[in-house]
Amino acid sequence: MEAMQEVVTPSELEQVLARGDVTGYIGIEPSGLLTTAQAFQIARSLRLLHEAGVHMTVLLADWHAYINDKLGTDMDRIKRCGAYLQAAFEAMGVDGERTRYVWASDFAKDDGYWELVVRTLKASSLNRIKRALTIMGREEDESELDSSKIIYPAMQVSDIYYLDVDIALGGMDQRKAHMLCRDVAGKVGKAVKSPVALHFALLPALTGGSVRDDPVAAKMSKSKPDSALLIHDTPEDIHRKLKKAYCPQGELDDNPVTELCRLIVFPNAGELTIRRPEKWGGDMHFTSYGMLAEAYGSGQLHPADLKAAVADALAELQRPVRERFESDPIHEEFAVTQ
Structure with missing residues (x-):
């Protein structure tokens, strides 16, 4: 798939698409305003997968955002941000009829989900889990600050198992979670799928840096507004x-x-x-x-x-997005002071 920097693996993707009735997912933390990089890469990927006949689920990862200390760990704000994300993607032309939006907090009500989290943790070494913390934009040693963070990678892997999807979509910064998901699928003791992993490229911050060498530090980040373009600029x-x-x-x-x-x-x-x-x-x-x-x-x-x-x-x-929110500025509460 030409829009992707990496496909794991191309032959598996061919087989899945040939079979038909294909499902996929992408998880997004409701954590603030969308950067131009994030918004366009996700929207383009969703459109291309729709064209390929894939039914996509966007997981609004509210509990994940809470664990990751986003929006002051205010779950009401995180929920409002999730609604903003959905409106933003629709303004960018993502087909709402072919995209399902679900909340991670809905999973949390199901004992079966937490069984998958525990089984994923049992199937993974502590070092492997800590290495995957970079999916949160965190360094490995940051798990020492807050023990809830250690379950984040297992939650992301379990999201994919729980949704029972064929394809896991994300940026290159999500690669470690997707590889963990594939590697432990046969060890969790349940009948779960090992998904095809599709990874789109990350854009470097306007200040420069190599997203190949250090995707966490070098990518565009809304926490540094002048180093990133935002879709509302x-x-x-x-x-x-x-x-x-x-x-x-x-x-x-x-x-x-x-x-x-x-x-x-x-x-x-x-x-x-x-x-x-x-x-x-x-x-x-x-x-x-x-x-x-x-x-x-x-x-x-x-x-x-x-x-x-x-x-x-x-x-x-970006004009359609700016116009969409001119009369309904729900995004303004998530702006970061420059």
């Missing part, structure tokens, strides 16, 4: 943030501006126009990321011109 906000973004001349690797082109602009808009005065070479028009990468890598395109064009493109792509 005004065109002025987007231009201001991108103007300061890390974008070394001629370099493509770990460049957040070119990655925005590769992962968001071209997949969603299909083209990008660079507006330049004739004395600086005139306008440039690209219809693929490959074309843009060649021009930027060879020095034909200046970072300032690229930033301005990307800001215009993103402002237009």
Whole structure:
């Protein structure tokens, strides 16, 4: 599947899709405003899976957000944030008829779910569980601060078993949980599925960093608003943030501006126009990321011109979301002061 950075495994995915009546899931913590990276990568992945005939479940992981200390561990706010997430994805064109939204707190009422959590913990070493804490955006040793965090990876694995899905979707930062789910499926003592794992790429923070080397520290994060684009940012906000973004001349690797082109602009808009005065070479028009990468890598395109064009493109792509919430600003309580 071309939108994914990793498929575990391609042959299993082929078999599952050929069988038909396929189900999948993605879990999201209701923890605040959606970043541009998170929103577009998830929405695009959901649309592509819908087109492939997959029935998708979005798990609004409220108890997970509570364990992860999000929104002041205020469950009422976490619930309101979950409703906001659903509205945001619908504003981005995710088909509500083919997407089911469920709450983790509904699972917590079922003894069968907690049996899966315990069985997953029994089938996993403590070290393996601690290594998986990075799925929370945490380091391994942070489990020492709050013992509830140690069950988070087992809860995420059990979410997948409990939903009985064929596909587990997430960013590359969720890989450790998905691999744990696959590895212990035959050891939990219950008839559970070992899902195909689909992982989409993460976008680096605007300040730079390698999401390959350290996805937790380097990815866009709403906790650092000026290092991330948010789906509610005004065109002025987007231009201001991108103007300061890390974008070394001629370099493509770990460049957040070119990655925005590769992962968001071209997949969603299909083209990008660079507006330049004739004395600086005139306008440039690209219809693929490959074309843009060649021009930027060879020095034909200046970072300032690229930033301005990307800001215009993103402002237009995010316009439906901004308009959706203008008359119903339920997102405002989740804003982080810059």
